[in-house]
Amino acid sequence: MLAVRMVVAAGKLHQKMLLTIMRCPMTFFDTTPIGRIINRFSSDVDIMDNNLPITCRISLNTFFLSLSTVIVVSVNTPQFLIIIVPVAVLYFIILKFYIPTSRQLKRLESMTRSPVYNHFSESVSGASVIRAYRAQDRFIKESMDRVDQNLVFYYAYFVSARWLGVRLELLGNLLILAAALFGVFSPGQSGAVVGLSISYALQATSVLNVLVINISDLQSNTVSVERIKEYSEVQSEAEWHCKNPPPPGWPRQGEIIFQDYKMRYRHDLDLVLKGISVNIRHGEKIGIVGRTGAGKSSLTLSLFRLIEGTGGSIIIDGVRIADIGLHNLRDKLTILPQxxxxxxxxxxxxxxxxxxxxxxxxxxxxxxxxxxxxxxxxxxxxxxxxxxxxxxxxxxxxxxxxxxxxxxxxTNVLILDEATAAVDMQTDALIQETIHNEFYDCTVLSIAHRLNTVLDYDKVMVLSNGQIAEFDSPAKLLSNQDSVFYGMAADAKLVNNFQNGGSKES
Known part of the structure; x- marks a missing residue:
C-alpha cells in the first residue's frame, strides 16, 4: 500500500508541475535558467520517485523495530528506563540540531546542481561555436569548476552524516553498557534473560542509528518535494479557451484598435509601451519602425498576449482580446517570426x-x-x-x-516580426513579393528590418520610447524633412531613391 500510494503521489506532483510549467507565461522562461527547470524534472523527480519511498519505508520499519526493542529490554530490566529517558533526550537534541543543518545543505546542493545542467545544455547546443573559437578547454574548465562547486556542498552534506553517525554510535554504546550493567547487578536475573536484554540492546544501537539517519534523510529528501511543489504553484497564463468564444470566422475584417494600451514585461519594471492609441483599418499594410528598444516587438507580443497588458485594451473586429481565451486568440492570428x-x-x-x-x-x-x-x-x-x-x-x-x-x-491578420532580418536580399524580395500577392486583402503589421520593405505600405508607424512618434503614409513622412522617419531613411540612403522612383511614377 505504501509503495502504491507513493507512486500515485509522485505521479500527481509531477503531472501538476508539468502542466503548470507548460502553461507558464514567457516571462517565467525569460528569467529562469533552463538548467534550473531540468534539475527539477530530473534530479528532484528522481529523488521523489526512488529515494523517498525507500527512506519512508525504512523509517517506519526501524521505528517499530526500535520501539519493540526498547519495550523488551524495559520489561526484562525495568531499571533500563532510567538510562533510556536521558538518552532519548540526547537523541532529540542531536536531531534538533542536525536536521535543519542537513536540510539546508541538501537545498544548497540541489541549487548548485542547476548551473551544472545549465552549462552542459548551453555547451551542447553551442558546440559548433565553441569549436570555431577553439574554446573547448575554457568550457571544460568552467564545467569542472561548477561540478566542484556542487561537490563542496555534497561533501559537506556527506560529512554532516558522519558527524551524526559518530554521536549516535556513542549513545548506542551507552545503551549497551547500561543494559549489561543492569542485567548483571539486578538480583534474580537468569542468564537467558540477561542475554536477551543485551542482544536486544545491541540490536537497538544499530536500529536507532538507522532510524535517526533515515528520519533526517526523509526530511532532507522532502526538500525535493518542496521544490517541485514550488514549481507547481507558479502563476499560469490565462485560460486557453473561454466560455464565450468569438463568433465563427472572426476576425472577418482585421480591424485593430489600440486604446491607450500600456504594457510592461514584469511588475517590477518600467512600462515598455506607454499608452499606444491607434486605429488600423481593414486591409491596411502598416510598417512599424523605430530604434532598438522603441517597443516594436513588444507590440506584436501584446497582440498574441504573450505579455499581458497593464492598462488600456486591444480590440480586433469589435472583440476585446483580453476577454477571450489564448487559443481562441492565437489561432486566429498569423505571424512570420524573426x-x-x-x-x-x-x-x-x-x-x-x-x-x-x-x-x-x-x-x-x-x-x-x-x-x-x-x-x-x-x-x-x-x-x-x-x-x-x-x-x-x-x-x-x-x-x-x-x-x-x-x-x-x-488569416485576416498577419504580423511580420523582422521576418527577413536573417535572409539575403534575393530571398527578402521573394518573401515580400509573396506577401504582397497572397495577403493583399489582409491587415498586415510588419516590423521592418530594412526600411525599403515598407516604403510601399499604406502607412508607417514610428515608435519612440514606447510611444507613437509618427503615423502616416511613407510619402508624407518623407516629404517632411523634420520627421523621424525621414532621418531614418536618410541614414539608410533611401530618400533619393524613393524621390526618384516617385517622380518617374508620376
Missing amino acids: DPVLFSGPLRMNLDPFDQYNDDQLWTALQQAHLSEFIKTLPGMLSYQCGEGGQNFSVGQRQLVCLARTLLKK
Missing part, C-alpha cells in the same frame, strides 16, 4: 502540425513560397526528416518553410 522555428520530425509535420491540409495544399504553399523545386530534390520530399531545430536547412530555407506554413494558415 527566428524561423522548425522541429525535429518530417517536413510535413513542420508545415502542417495539426494535419489539417492535404498534399496538394502543401505543395501549393511551397510553390508560393518559392521552395517547391528545392523540396522535390530532397529524399522523401514531404517525408524528409528535419534535424534538431532544422539544422539541415539554411537560415533562408527555414524562413521560407515558415512562410509556407504561414500561407497554409492564412
Whole structure:
C-alpha cells in the first residue's frame, strides 16, 4: 500500500508541475535558467520517485523495530528506563540540531546542481561555436569548476552524516553498557534473560542509528518535494479557451484598435509601451519602425498576449482580446517570426502540425513560397526528416518553410516580426513579393528590418520610447524633412531613391 500510494503521489506532483510549467507565461522562461527547470524534472523527480519511498519505508520499519526493542529490554530490566529517558533526550537534541543543518545543505546542493545542467545544455547546443573559437578547454574548465562547486556542498552534506553517525554510535554504546550493567547487578536475573536484554540492546544501537539517519534523510529528501511543489504553484497564463468564444470566422475584417494600451514585461519594471492609441483599418499594410528598444516587438507580443497588458485594451473586429481565451486568440492570428522555428520530425509535420491540409495544399504553399523545386530534390520530399531545430536547412530555407506554413494558415491578420532580418536580399524580395500577392486583402503589421520593405505600405508607424512618434503614409513622412522617419531613411540612403522612383511614377 505504501509503495502504491507513493507512486500515485509522485505521479500527481509531477503531472501538476508539468502542466503548470507548460502553461507558464514567457516571462517565467525569460528569467529562469533552463538548467534550473531540468534539475527539477530530473534530479528532484528522481529523488521523489526512488529515494523517498525507500527512506519512508525504512523509517517506519526501524521505528517499530526500535520501539519493540526498547519495550523488551524495559520489561526484562525495568531499571533500563532510567538510562533510556536521558538518552532519548540526547537523541532529540542531536536531531534538533542536525536536521535543519542537513536540510539546508541538501537545498544548497540541489541549487548548485542547476548551473551544472545549465552549462552542459548551453555547451551542447553551442558546440559548433565553441569549436570555431577553439574554446573547448575554457568550457571544460568552467564545467569542472561548477561540478566542484556542487561537490563542496555534497561533501559537506556527506560529512554532516558522519558527524551524526559518530554521536549516535556513542549513545548506542551507552545503551549497551547500561543494559549489561543492569542485567548483571539486578538480583534474580537468569542468564537467558540477561542475554536477551543485551542482544536486544545491541540490536537497538544499530536500529536507532538507522532510524535517526533515515528520519533526517526523509526530511532532507522532502526538500525535493518542496521544490517541485514550488514549481507547481507558479502563476499560469490565462485560460486557453473561454466560455464565450468569438463568433465563427472572426476576425472577418482585421480591424485593430489600440486604446491607450500600456504594457510592461514584469511588475517590477518600467512600462515598455506607454499608452499606444491607434486605429488600423481593414486591409491596411502598416510598417512599424523605430530604434532598438522603441517597443516594436513588444507590440506584436501584446497582440498574441504573450505579455499581458497593464492598462488600456486591444480590440480586433469589435472583440476585446483580453476577454477571450489564448487559443481562441492565437489561432486566429498569423505571424512570420524573426527566428524561423522548425522541429525535429518530417517536413510535413513542420508545415502542417495539426494535419489539417492535404498534399496538394502543401505543395501549393511551397510553390508560393518559392521552395517547391528545392523540396522535390530532397529524399522523401514531404517525408524528409528535419534535424534538431532544422539544422539541415539554411537560415533562408527555414524562413521560407515558415512562410509556407504561414500561407497554409492564412488569416485576416498577419504580423511580420523582422521576418527577413536573417535572409539575403534575393530571398527578402521573394518573401515580400509573396506577401504582397497572397495577403493583399489582409491587415498586415510588419516590423521592418530594412526600411525599403515598407516604403510601399499604406502607412508607417514610428515608435519612440514606447510611444507613437509618427503615423502616416511613407510619402508624407518623407516629404517632411523634420520627421523621424525621414532621418531614418536618410541614414539608410533611401530618400533619393524613393524621390526618384516617385517622380518617374508620376
